[in-house]
Amino acid sequence: MKRSTMKKENISQAVIRRLPRYYRHLNDLLSNNIRRISSKELSRSIGFTASQIRQDFNHFGEFGQTGYGYNVEDLIQEIGEIIGLNRDYKVAIVGAGHLGTALANYQNFQNMGFVVKGIYDIDEAKIGDHISGIEIQSMDEFVSDVRKKKIDIVYLCTNKNGVQQAVSIIEESNINAIFNFCPVDLKVKEGIVVENINLVDNLLALSYYMKTSHKQ
């Protein structure tokens, strides 16, 4: 197998969004002790076409072996590196409400190497409390504290009113990735990557599909 050559023409969103699916699915296969798989078999279990699977992988290198298929363990390693899972990430949570609390306790993130190192809020009443063993600090300390702690990512879960103020403070720090849970189209300065989770949008899509599935 040729080593990940990272062609990187310009890989489409569609491809990138499938990478985590591959990663998760291949890990499931491995834990069922399946150590080798063809695109055809993988197609059957993951639900993408074999053609698409081969196309997807080929964006990043030649991971397979003609006439043999793919080594599951190697493939997990390769895709993990492409995604960026060959390291840990330090996380700050901004907004210590119910959602912030849930994310601080969310094991599936920690298991992937995303470790919460700080929690911040503007509400004086909350400061000093602990969530998941971490003390809630004031947003006044945010910029200096995240620099000290070398934080990589913010999980943004303030309420709607607090968002833009929080973003301003985050922009003052050296953080360049925001995982945004506020139902707002965030405006951030260049160089900051934003992944928006808009649960309301998803719920409304579900609502639409409920109606249509009924009818036919």
Next chain:
Amino acid sequence: MKRSTMKKENISQAVIRRLPRYYRHLNDLLSNNIRRISSKELSRSIGFTASQIRQDFNHFGEFGQTGYGYNVEDLIQEIGEIIGLNRDYKVAIVGAGHLGTALANYQNFQNMGFVVKGIYDIDEAKIGDHISGIEIQSMDEFVSDVRKKKIDIVYLCTNKNGVQQAVSIIEESNINAIFNFCPVDLKVKEGIVVENINLVDNLLALSYYMKTSHKQ
């Protein structure tokens, strides 16, 4: 303006996923007292092309007026109906962990008419506790209780191990919509609509884009 004729050829996911964006954005415009808008102006503020906006709306009817544009209020009403917001929905939460608690308290869902009416868990220790004023009940009571309460939707937020058992129980009830927060590819019987939220997938996509935005 012609009334929503509901052509319903076969509307693509891409279009449906934009509907909540329109709905949210138009409400923002209305609260800024903008009562009339052209596809061109809307394009500038929402970020889709004017052409796409007109195409999208035309899947559902003729909502505009030649030479004038669209009436914001009417458009909100129309899109709301298409999404299915002209009614309330009764929700049951399955899994009373941190995430279930956050969702029970999430005002943005309630504001759209999705009202939590029951919370269920298998953990005996939690049963009888209250979240957001609602008593946690045993999953043993689920089927009869959701029928009694006329529940429409389940927010599924058990841990990974509990998922399939929970799904079996849900399938016994008359519920046909699941908003799934478990990082698992759910298998459900036909007729049940599933909207999957996989936060890990989103976090991994963010991780990928962090790397690539750095490099260039």
Next chain:
DNA sequence: TAGATTGTTAATCGATTAACAATC
């Protein structure tokens, strides 16, 4: 009326699928 803007058809672009030579 003249200008603006829709609804809709046609053109373009991009992503998915099919096909197949290369080769393990």
Next chain:
DNA sequence: TAGATTGTTAATCGATTAACAATC
């Protein structure tokens, strides 16, 4: 070797964008 399966090019499909006649 024969069978299997990749990597990759070509064909197809679907979604987005452009263009423009109709008309308010």
